[in-house]
Amino acid sequence: MQYHVDGELVPASEATVNVRDRGFMYGDGAFETMRVYGGTIFEWSAHADRLQRSCEQLGFADALPPAADLHARIQETLAANDLTEAYTKLSITRGVQPGKLSPDPDVDPTIVVYISELPRGGTDGERVWSGPAALATVDSRQTPDSVLPADAKTHNYLDSILARLELRGSEADEAIVRSVDGALTEGASSNLFFVDDGTVHTPADSLPLLPGITRNVVLELADAAGIETVTGVYEPDRLVDADEVFVTNSTWEIRPVTSVDGRAYEVGPVTRTLQQRFDDRVEKLYD
Ligand code: PDD
Numbered sequence: 001m002q003y004h005v006d007g008e009l010v011p012a013s014e015a016t017v018n019v020r021d022r023g024f025m026y027g028d029g030a031f032e033t034m035r036v037y038g039g040t041i042f043e044w045s046a047h048a049d050r051l052q053r054s055c056e057q058l059g060f061a062d063a064l065p066p067a068a069d070l071h072a073r074i075q076e077t078l079a080a081n082d083l084t085e086a087y088t089k090l091s092i093t094r095g096v097q098p099g100k101l102s103p104d105p106d107v108d109p110t111i112v113v114y115i116s117e118l119p120r121g122g123t124d125g126e127r128v129w130s131g132p133a134a135l136a137t138v139d140s141r142q143t144p145d146s147v148l149p150a151d152a153k154t155h156n157y158l159d160s161i162l163a164r165l166e167l168r169g170s171e172a173d174e175a176i177v178r179s180v181d182g183a184l185t186e187g188a189s190s191n192l193f194f195v196d197d198g199t200v201h202t203p204a205d206s207l208p209l210l211p212g213i214t215r216n217v218v219l220e221l222a223d224a225a226g227i228e229t230v231t232g233v234y235e236p237d238r239l240v241d242a243d244e245v246f247v248t249n250s251t252w253e254i255r256p257v258t259s260v261d262g263r264a265y266e267v268g269p270v271t272r273t274l275q276q277r278f279d280d281r282v283e284k285l286y287d
Pocket of ligand 1: 033160186187188189190191209210211212213214215248249250251
């Protein structure tokens with residue numbers, strides 16, 4: 001494999017960053033995880049916009065190369081590895097700077113494109129997940145926006161990592177995280193949806209959560225299918241009476257949930273319809 005590090009394609013074994021890189025030292029960086037179908041990055045402009053917003057929150061958006069340049073780095077990495085169906089992660093950090101914690105205004109970012117093969121799921125293929133998800137509500141809470149803006153996709157993933165650690169020794173493979181006020185927010189690395197009486201619900205992005213690119217696509221697909229969507233503030237007990245639950249992210253796409261805190265759910269018709277529409281969209285737009 002070859003990865004892209006600071007403008008150069010390098011063999012995976014030589015793809016390294018400086019030990020003084022602030023992304024390594026402090027988590028001072030932003031990233032996007034993306035899916036590539038048929039050689040095309042799924043929802044590239046939405047990912048590029050979110051990366052721009054993340055870098056703005058971190059105060060180094062001026063150092064972010066134009067989206068076309070970042071796009072070209074990913075395309076070069078795909079070509080170098082002869083991949084058209086892939087998982088890719090684009091990271092940008094504040095780089096190496098003199099001094100210690102205080103960020104220097106002069107930023108020479110470290111930019112890395114990591115890639116791996118990921119066969120498409122879709123209408124004929126196999127999903128990347130081996131089965132529906134089992135969720136468990138965890139005790140650790142979502143970092144409030146006043147501490148760390150949740151809509152910035154930064155290298156600081158410790159809240160999600162601590163949430164996943166709580167799953168150890170259980171059957172669950174995704175955590176349900178709540179805000180400090182107790183409202184449902186999202187999964188450790190996914191957005192949460194439930195279906196109640198034919199309506200699709202998901203926590204509102206006024207809550208501290210990462211508004212996923214897949215989440216937006218799913219809300220659009222539901223609208224197009226004439227399925228009502230509501231974004232709101234929900235207490236965890238709203239899931240008890242839900243008819244269907246599913247989670248979304250760029251890698252999983254739409255992943256049904258068959259268990260929440262040990263309670264069983266069916267993979268229902270709304271989830272299936274949305275999965276079908278998602279797969280059709282991928283087949284139509286990404287040959
Ligand atoms: N994670 N919420 C969190 C906390 C996430 O980490 C992610 C994605 C999402 C879904 O976002 P999207 O639909 O844009 O992938 C929601 C990616 C997959 C990751 O962890 O690399």
